[in-house]
Amino acid sequence: MRQVPATSAAPAADTRDKADRARGRCGHAPAGPVRPKVVLTEVNDTVRDAGGGTPPPDGVPAIELAAATKRFRTPSGGVYTALRDLDLRVEPGEFCAVVGPTGCGKSTTLSLVSGLEAPTAGQALIHGKPVTGIDPRVGFMFQTDAVFPWRSVLDNVAAGPRFRGMGKREAIDKARDWLRRVGLSGFEDRLPHQLSGGMRKRVALAQTLINEPEILMMDEPFSALDVQTRQIVQNELLGLWEMTRPAVVFVTHDLEEAIALADKVVVLTVGPGTVKDTFTVDLPRPRRVQEIRMQPRFVQLYERIWTCLRDEVELAYARSAGTAPADGGVALEKAGSASGPAGEGQH
Amino acid sequence: MAAETLTRPGPADTDEATAARAARSRRRNRRLLILGAQVLIVVVVIGGWQLGAERGWLDKFTYGSPSGVVSQLKTWFSQGTATGSIWHNIAVTMQETVLGFLIGTVAGVVLGILLGRFRALADVAAPFIKAGNSIPRVVLGSIFIMWFGLGPSGKVALAVVLVFFSVFFNAFQGTREVDRNFIANARILGASEWRVTTQVVLPSAMTWIVASLHAAFGFALIGAIVGEVLGAQAGLGQLIEQAQENFNANGVYAGIIIIAALALIAEFLITRFEMRVLRWRPSELSGDAAGL
Ligand SMILES: Nc1ncnc2c1ncn2[C@@H]1O[C@H](COP(=O)(O)OP(=O)(O)O)[C@@H](O)[C@H]1O
Ligand SMILES: [Mg+2]
Numbered sequence: 001m002r003q004v005p006a007t008s009a010a011p012a013a014d015t016r017d018k019a020d021r022a023r024g025r026c027g028h029a030p031a032g033p034v035r036p037k038v039v040l041t042e043v044n045d046t047v048r049d050a051g052g053g054t055p056p057p058d059g060v061p062a063i064e065l066a067a068a069t070k071r072f073r074t075p076s077g078g079v080y081t082a083l084r085d086l087d088l089r090v091e092p093g094e095f096c097a098v099v100g101p102t103g104c105g106k107s108t109t110l111s112l113v114s115g116l117e118a119p120t121a122g123q124a125l126i127h128g129k130p131v132t133g134i135d136p137r138v139g140f141m142f143q144t145d146a147v148f149p150w151r152s153v154l155d156n157v158a159a160g161p162r163f164r165g166m167g168k169r170e171a172i173d174k175a176r177d178w179l180r181r182v183g184l185s186g187f188e189d190r191l192p193h194q195l196s197g198g199m200r201k202r203v204a205l206a207q208t209l210i211n212e213p214e215i216l217m218m219d220e221p222f223s224a225l226d227v228q229t230r231q232i233v234q235n236e237l238l239g240l241w242e243m244t245r246p247a248v249v250f251v252t253h254d255l256e257e258a259i260a261l262a263d264k265v266v267v268l269t270v271g272p273g274t275v276k277d278t279f280t281v282d283l284p285r286p287r288r289v290q291e292i293r294m295q296p297r298f299v300q301l302y303e304r305i306w307t308c309l310r311d312e313v314e315l316a317y318a319r320s321a322g323t324a325p326a327d328g329g330v331a332l333e334k335a336g337s338a339s340g341p342a343g344e345g346q347h
Numbered sequence: 348m349a350a351e352t353l354t355r356p357g358p359a360d361t362d363e364a365t366a367a368r369a370a371r372s373r374r375r376n377r378r379l380l381i382l383g384a385q386v387l388i389v390v391v392v393i394g395g396w397q398l399g400a401e402r403g404w405l406d407k408f409t410y411g412s413p414s415g416v417v418s419q420l421k422t423w424f425s426q427g428t429a430t431g432s433i434w435h436n437i438a439v440t441m442q443e444t445v446l447g448f449l450i451g452t453v454a455g456v457v458l459g460i461l462l463g464r465f466r467a468l469a470d471v472a473a474p475f476i477k478a479g480n481s482i483p484r485v486v487l488g489s490i491f492i493m494w495f496g497l498g499p500s501g502k503v504a505l506a507v508v509l510v511f512f513s514v515f516f517n518a519f520q521g522t523r524e525v526d527r528n529f530i531a532n533a534r535i536l537g538a539s540e541w542r543v544t545t546q547v548v549l550p551s552a553m554t555w556i557v558a559s560l561h562a563a564f565g566f567a568l569i570g571a572i573v574g575e576v577l578g579a580q581a582g583l584g585q586l587i588e589q590a591q592e593n594f595n596a597n598g599v600y601a602g603i604i605i606i607a608a609l610a611l612i613a614e615f616l617i618t619r620f621e622m623r624v625l626r627w628r629p630s631e632l633s634g635d636a637a638g639l
Contacts (some may be wrong), residue, residue: 077625116531134534146532150627163537193629212537 058130062215062247063090063113067122069272070108082108084272085122092214093245096324097258098311099266101316106144106251110217113249114138126215136164138213139213139246143220146194153179156190156203160211180204182236198229202236209240216246220253234261234289242286255309259301260289267305268317270312277308419601429589430581433605439582440571441609443499447506448567455511455563456556460548461519470520480512484570488577489635497578506570510563514556521555522548554628557621564613572606 065088072080083105090096098106111117112124115134124131126138147156158175162168179185182202192200201222208216222230238261241248252258258265259281267276281301283292292298392415399405400412407415423433430436462469488505495501525548533547575584583602590598 116534136537138535140532140535142532144528144529146526148526148529148533148547148550150553159533159538160536163533163539163542175453191627193627207536 005291029220030262033152061089061125062092062094062127062248063096064088064125064128065109065112065119065122066125068109068112068124069121070112070117074230081272083112083119084274085273086268087265088249088275090249092247095241095250095261095263097250097252097262098138098268099252099255099258099265099305100268100273100276101270101309101313102253102320103316104268104271104312106268107219109268109273110140110219110249110251113215114140114217116140135215136211137214138217139208139211139215140217141204141208141219141221143223145192145200145204147200147207148285151192152188153184153190153192153195153203155332157206160207164211174210175206178210179203181240182206196229198233201233202233205233205237209244212244212246213246215271216241216248218248218250220251222257223252223254230257231289236262238285238287238289251272254295255302256304257289259298260282260287260292265301265305267308267312270316276312279305279308324339407596409595409596411600415597416600416604419595419597420604421602423586428586436581436583436586437605437609438578439499440568440584440606443502443571443574443582444506444564444567444609446499447503447570448510448564450503451507451510451567452514452563454507455514455559456518456549458511459515459520459556460522460544460552463519463522463552464544464548476515477516485508485573488570488573489572491574492578497580499579499582502571502574502579502582502584504586505574506567509566509570513563513566514559517555517559518552521552524555525551551623557617557624558619560617561614564617565610568606568610568613 002077006099065086068083068086068088069081070083072082074080086105086109088098088109098109100106103133108117112119113126113131115124115131115138118124118131120121126135148159151159152176154172158168158171158177161171161174166174179188182205184199184202184206187195187199192203195203204221222233234238234257248262250258257264262281265279265281267279268274269276280302283295283297283301396405396410397413400407400410400415405412408483419593428436462472484505487508488501491501491504495504496567501602529547529551530543533543538546571582572584572587579585579588583606587599590596590602
């Protein structure tokens with residue numbers, strides 16, 4: 001267990017704050033009026049917090065979530081807090097992986113940055129400007145197939161430029177070029193259902209990257225693939241990323257994938273999600289995901305991050321298995337009654 | 348056939364080609380059997396009807412006879428009807444039907460998608476749609492005759508109303524069921540709301556919309572014919588109505604046969620259209636392949 005900072009800080013706003021402390025969070029920012037912009041981590045010789053040092057010269061991160069909170073209304077009329085006081089910084093060109101147990105708010109995080117959803121409190125910023133809607137600089141690769149099944153592969157990849165007003169011929173040429181880059185030349189006229197899962201993912205990748213996003217959101221994009229295919233597509237992603245170097249937030253529940261791909265790994269707490277800790281991955285690039293797993297440094301990082309993640313995963317599992325109520329934190333705290341399985345209720 | 352399948356020796360290492368051939372021949376036998384049964388039914392019914400009419404078991408005056416129907420059809424196609432040539436009557440009915448079908452479909456799709464996309468609009472419109480849908484359509488036929496007179500517009504209006512509701516509900520439901528990921532993806536890729544609607548929602552909801560078109564064309568035909576029966580200057584419904592007034596049973600049946608033939612042709616065309624617009628659906632393709 002890592003250092004537990006400032007347990008004596010401002011009184012908890014709700015029972016969950018206390019619960020979090022009871023679990024001994026790794027990088028807890030106290031809920032006071034003065035909030036550190038950066039999640040401070042205990043620094044040791046090998047693991048540094050990427051955002052914790054002096055900011056880069058221009059100082060403006062590509063992506064920033066500042067104390068972002070997102071609440072949803074539940075069908076039963078209650079309120080469910082999916083994210084609470086989440087701070088996240090991703091520098092231009094940085095590849096950031098976000099890991100956390102199921103339902104902790106990873107997808108919600110991405111939807112805040114992409115402008116698909118607005119934060120209930122706090123801010124989402126792109127290049128220092130608040131997100132007010134869908135930003136043309138953002139690309140998003142979804143967890144489930146979002147490739148349009150009624151369009152051919154070529155038309156799918158050309159969709160972005162066409163939507164953005166590019167002429168048909170030009171868009172088609174560009175799409176052909178991108179299909180070549182993802183190794184799908186010759187499949188232009190196929191329909192998505194005529195492709196394998198890995199090929200469909202490559203179509204989705206080309207469809208997203210053709211818009212040349214500066215900010216790239218990826219929501220467990222490869223989770224549906226078998227291990228071999230996944231590794232191939234991961235390598236391809238790294239190759240394509242190196243070319244244009246967008247700032248990436250890559251959500252995954254696969255810690256190996258996170259370390260293999262990213263410059264930094266952010267661990268979220270079990271819902272409501274907030275940053276538990278941030279780890280810098282100082283593995284050299286270019287990387288080949290199959291080989292990097294064997295490196296001692298990789299294993300070392302894996303163990304360290306897993307230690308941090310394990311508690312959250314176990315707690316999430318306990319909740320879903322019914323050994324703890326949905327408001328698991330409250331159970332640990334033995335304080336206040338949860339207002340229902342939907343969570344927060346009207347605290 | 349079941350017995351045959353059971354008694355056939357089935358060693359585990361049966362050659363695939365043999366198995367495929369056996370399956371094919373079983374399928375062919377089955378199809379022949381079904382076709383044979385169908386022909387038998389037609390022969391029994393029509394033959395029985397003809398026989399009954401000739402022997403006097405069935406009152407020819409009330410029930411007509413197949414030969415009478417055939418000769419009525421011959422008369423219509425060679426000498427025409429009281430209201431002009433048979434082709435003219437067919438054309439009038441089809442014009443009303445197709446026009447009603449098209450207008451009703453477009454209106455149903457547009458309104459269905461609009462209300463499906465905008466929750467507030469749907470909430471506002473819900474009671475009116477429900478009220479409109481609860482009115483028995485035949486009553487509207489009388490109203491439309493008052494409004495539009497005996498010309499084709501009243502029939503078109505009745506067909507439109509019938510088609511509209513059947514298409515509207517499907518378009519609405521189809522819009523509601525569109526995968527939210529597709530919409531989010533299109534919006535992130537840069538699509539305007541209009542583009543999202545026309546290029547994501549419409550193709551997605553097409554499965555639902557097309558499913559309603561089969562029934563919708565039938566409704567359009569009903570609208571036109573009922574309108575004509577209620578009062579018209581020409582058309583198949585009016586022919587049937589006249590035949591009925593003259594106690595010409597054969598005329599009624601002949602009219603029904605022409606309408607049935609038209610409906611079958613339309614059904615064939617709609618199925619073609621369906622296969623074309625839903626070509627991208629995997630189930631559609633594999634379903635066809637399995638049927639062959
Ligand atoms: N639109 C929504 N309405 C209500 N609850 C939601 C909505 N979206 C997400 N949630 C809830 O918020 C929590 C976090 O969701 P999500 O971000 O999808 O988790 P993850 O991606 O980490 O699995 C979940 O418990 C989910 O049920
Ligand atoms: Mg998710």
